[in-house]
Amino acid sequence: MKKLILTLATAALCGAGFAAHAEGHATQEQLEGAVKARQSHMQLYAHNLGILGAMAQGNAEYDADAASAAAGNIAALAGLNQSTYWLPGTDSDSIEGSRALAAIWAADSKIGEAGAAFGAAVQKLNADAGTDLASLQAAMGDIGAACGGCHRGYRVRNN
Amino acid sequence: MKKLILTLATAALCGAGFAAHAEGHATQEQLEGAVKARQSHMQLYAHNLGILGAMAQGNAEYDADAASAAAGNIAALAGLNQSTYWLPGTDSDSIEGSRALAAIWAADSKIGEAGAAFGAAVQKLNADAGTDLASLQAAMGDIGAACGGCHRGYRVRNN
Numbered sequence: 001m002k003k004l005i006l007t008l009a010t011a012a013l014c015g016a017g018f019a020a021h022a023e024g025h026a027t028q029e030q031l032e033g034a035v036k037a038r039q040s041h042m043q044l045y046a047h048n049l050g051i052l053g054a055m056a057q058g059n060a061e062y063d064a065d066a067a068s069a070a071a072g073n074i075a076a077l078a079g080l081n082q083s084t085y086w087l088p089g090t091d092s093d094s095i096e097g098s099r100a101l102a103a104i105w106a107a108d109s110k111i112g113e114a115g116a117a118f119g120a121a122v123q124k125l126n127a128d129a130g131t132d133l134a135s136l137q138a139a140m141g142d143i144g145a146a147c148g149g150c151h152r153g154y155r156v157r158n159n
Numbered sequence: 160m161k162k163l164i165l166t167l168a169t170a171a172l173c174g175a176g177f178a179a180h181a182e183g184h185a186t187q188e189q190l191e192g193a194v195k196a197r198q199s200h201m202q203l204y205a206h207n208l209g210i211l212g213a214m215a216q217g218n219a220e221y222d223a224d225a226a227s228a229a230a231g232n233i234a235a236l237a238g239l240n241q242s243t244y245w246l247p248g249t250d251s252d253s254i255e256g257s258r259a260l261a262a263i264w265a266a267d268s269k270i271g272e273a274g275a276a277f278g279a280a281v282q283k284l285n286a287d288a289g290t291d292l293a294s295l296q297a298a299m300g301d302i303g304a305a306c307g308g309c310h311r312g313y314r315v316r317n318n
Binding site: 044 | 202225231232238243244
């Protein structure tokens with residue numbers, strides 16, 4: 001069943017309507033709420049990735065159960081329907097505090113492909129994190145690259 | 160399969176170790192990160208409940224698909240393994256910004272029962288939100304009561 005859930009989760013991620021909502025229908029409050037929700041979602045990725053990263057880098061002892069739990073959380077988060085928070089009109093030029101570049105919603109955006117690559121990396125992480133340290137480390141490498149797929153080109157750069 | 164996933168999710172919620180970690184092992188950074196993760200989790204509940212609440216209160220048109228999606232998100236969030244962010248030492252007396260009362264971790268805490276009641280209400284919401292407006296409204300009433308089960312007595316009160 002685990003595999004099926006993951007497949008569903010990945011499908012949901014990839015289909016997470018980056019252009020599903022017409023900007024004109026969203027109120028300012030909804031746009032600001034969307035950014036807040038997105039940032040909360042990213043914070044929860046970061047929390048769980050931090051646990052896995054500490055193990056992968058040898059700063060915490062490898063714990064198969066804890067690694068599985070964190071990877072399972074990331075898979076569940078990736079599977080959330082995010083169509084209500086990736087709204088057009090929530091880019092960094094439009095909303096204070098947003099770091100999402102308008103390129104996400106551009107006609108030539110490759111955000112769908114980047115999202116799919118992230119979904120695949122999450123699936124691998126969830127399958128492998130609880131196996132052993134070497135498997136976790138390999139999966140974390142893929143996750144890092146997949147995160148970069150959106151963070152480079154679609155997010156305001158760190159100073 | 161939906162029922163099985165929900166059962167697993169509820170089980171995970173109820174078992175989400177409120178006392179699973181020994182305070183002595185967590186660094187200050189981990190304690191602060193735990194509070195941040197918790198608040199992000201609550202923010203995502205609020206985002207999805209806001210969508211459902213607007214429909215239930217007649218401020219937005221009832222949309223079965225959108226209601227199902229939001230309720231599914233809440234169920235998935237409730238199913239996350241939260242043992243790394245409900246750490247002892249993260250109560251409002253110990254960490255700035257935390258609104259969690261130390262009563263959560265007290266020997267006579269009834270937080271487990273409150274969590275179980277919330278899990279049951281989430282399960283009902285996820286089953287009923289996409290049926291029709293009346294079913295959503297009924298399920299939302301139960302959710303409100305279940306939220307109160309933790310927010311009254313275990314959270315610093317609103318001013």
